[in-house]
Amino acid sequence: MTYCVAMRLDTGLVFLSDSRTNAGVDQVGTFRKMAVYENPGDRMMVLMTSGNLSISQSIRQIIGERTAASGKSVWTANSMYEAAQIVGEAIRTVYERDAKSLRDFGIDFNVSLIFGGQIKGERCRLFQLYAAGNFIEAHNENTYFQIGEAKYGKPIIDRVITPATALDEAAKCALISMDSTLRSNISVGLPLDLLVYESDRLAVTRFVTIDEKNRYFQMIRNTWGQQLKSVFENLSDPIWNAVPDVAANALSTAATASQPVRVPPPHSVANTVPNPAPMQTVAQQHGGNVQH
Template identity: 70%
Template sequence: MTYCVGMRLNAGLVFLSDSRTNAGVDQVGTFRKMSVFEIPGERMMVMMTAGNLSISQSIRQLISESHGEDGRSIWNVANMHEAARMVGDAVRQVHAREAKALAEFGIDFNVSIIFGGQIGDERCRLFQIYAAGNFIEAHDENTYFQIGEAKYGKPIIDRVVAPTTSLDDAAKCALISMDSTLRSNVSVGLPLDLLVYESGKLAVTHFVTIDERNQYFQMIRNTWGHQLKRVFEGLEYPVWDAAPESTAHVLHSATTASRPVRVTPPAGVALPAAQRAPIQTLTQQFHDGQQ
């Protein structure tokens, strides 16, 4: 498994990927998931992959070397949409060549790609490309894409990132998102590749490979966990069985009739006399709610 996130902002692009491919009991695999296609001053493109590593590597090789019948390639197409189509075409070529043989061994054709960058005077663009070779593009309503083990790192991005977010804030948010994933899933691991691209530069602006010794990432890991705990401890305790007007933190109002759904004990189970209250069934609860 892996985790990659790409963000498209007014100021540019942010890409972050881990490097773990498997995490068995006695075997941990590490391969870098981010590839840069760059002609300085003319175009800068980034691809990140998740899924079957052999498929991903075959796609990357095709993209870097192949040309269409008309001579077009990722190195000379006029815009990012055409470049994304070239990536999608490469996915389909690898599928046509490999999918049947993989299926005979019970292996799915599994690959996901985040692809983005800038060509010439065109604005920065970001795409997510699927195993069928089709793709979608990021817009202001959806400024980022995730692939791989995405669920742990999604909440912070949803709360923070918008088109107007600065590149530094987006990079910080991406690293927090990755830290949340690293803490919750062993199939995602260091080192990380972080690339920050400033719109209009047409060359990589900032890039770093982050391992466990990186000072900034260690600060993120320690400070974020500490601040989360402080915020948690600063939240008020829930108030039970109180009038709503008596406090702002009523969880259960004294005037609210809330009862759990109780399961009827099987025949022969003796209950103490004090606990022989009528049992509320699902049907009874439904009818009570309709009254």
């Protein structure tokens, strides 16, 4: 599996990918998922891939070498939209060549891509492409894309990232998102590739491969975990059956008491106690000494 995330911001783009493709008990595969198509001064484009490795490697090779039916390639496309169409054509080319053979062996045509960058004369743009070669573009309402194991790293991005987020802050958020994924899913692994692109540079100026010895990523992993635990511990415990409108941390009140859906036991095992003991409140457990 994999996890890749990219963000389109007012001041540029952030791309982050892991490098794990197999996490079996006795076989761990590592392949880099990020490829850069760069002609300094004219264009800088980044492709990140998730899914079947043989499919994604074939697509990446075709994108860099082949001219599309329109006569254009990613090296000569007039816009990022046109370049994304060429990437979509490359996906369909591999599908037409390999999909049936893969299906005969019980293998799905499984691939998804993130493609973004800037061509001279237009703004930065970011796209997510699917196995059919179709794609969507990031806008201010949805300024980032994820592929692969996306669910673990999504909450922090939703809470932090807006189009106005600074590039370094977005890079920090992407690394926290990746750390959350690494911690929860063994199929995602180091090393990571991080590329931060500033609008109108039309060349790669900030790129780093991050392994377990990277000091900044070590700091992120340690500090983020400690801060999360501290915030959690500082949140008040819930109060049950509290006085209405008095305690800010009231989970339930006597005025809004609710009951679970109960399934009655068979008569042969039913307890003969007529009324079970009432549920105890936090205040009762502590002798009524609860401060509101």
